[in-house]
Amino acid sequence: MSIHELLDPTNSTLIFIDHQPQMAFGVANIDRQTLKNNTVALAKAGKIFNVPTIFTSVETKSFSGYIWPELLAVHPEITPIERSSMNSWEDAAFVAAVKATGRKKLVISALWTEVCLTFPTLMALGEGFEVYVVTDTSGGTSVDA
Template sequence: MLIRSAESCLVVIDMQERLVPAMQAPARTIRNARTLITAAHELGVPVILTEQYPTGLGTTVPELAKVAAAAEAQILPKMHFSCMEDRGFATAFRATGRRQAVIAGMEAHICVMQTAAEMMEQGFEVFVVTDATSSRTLESEKACLDRLQACGAGIVTTEMVVFEWLGCAGTDAFRALLPLIK
């Protein structure tokens, strides 16, 4: 199935100041999350960011907080590993009315995995963006992606998401987003 901008919500999980430095390929992960947030905003896709225990792990990294503010994204604190277990997030996500969740974030094998699995249990279509998702170790990241793929999640890249959201070339949105994906 294709990822449709009219049916998607972008969920960016726990890309926080004290967490990011410990992750594999943090610069790549942040760059691709920024691209996803920008594309989502351009194409009318709702964006929700989360912060796991921000008192201890800090807030969303400035590079993403800035683009999230420009995209009018919600940034929600949480304590549960699965975002869907947090009432504030679950309410905000369901309020979008979208049936597809495009997920990026940290840590892949904990909060991303639990959120994606629970969303699928609840009947949502889930796509995990590999190049915008990370863990402290490659083994944990791979285990997450393998497990979620076996459960039915789409394992995708940033470019796959952006081009599927766009659907065609030659539009104003395509021209606006092209510099991000060249």
């Protein structure tokens, strides 16, 4: 695979990080319903094109709540990777799942942009992955984020 190869369903992986109620509650840069609709639509598009998909969540029982049911319903066969750290790239199970796809182009959607999107993106880039951020399915705690 070349860095000059276009992004397509055969060389990419979809990653959804922390699309959970408490995380969405803090989003200020996009209408929350629009965010949810866009995120579910992205997951559905990935399913249509058979793109490997990874869901990960943080502290579901103690703080953030479970991943949106509408999002999980798109891929009921996928078990989300539960983490305790905000940076998903610090979680061995998450990184193993990403590497197991064998794909180097990562399409990432996450809440919040400031941490849950930025930190794993930087670390994945450092390990030679290409990262594509989906801004319409990500959100931050401020308009600037």
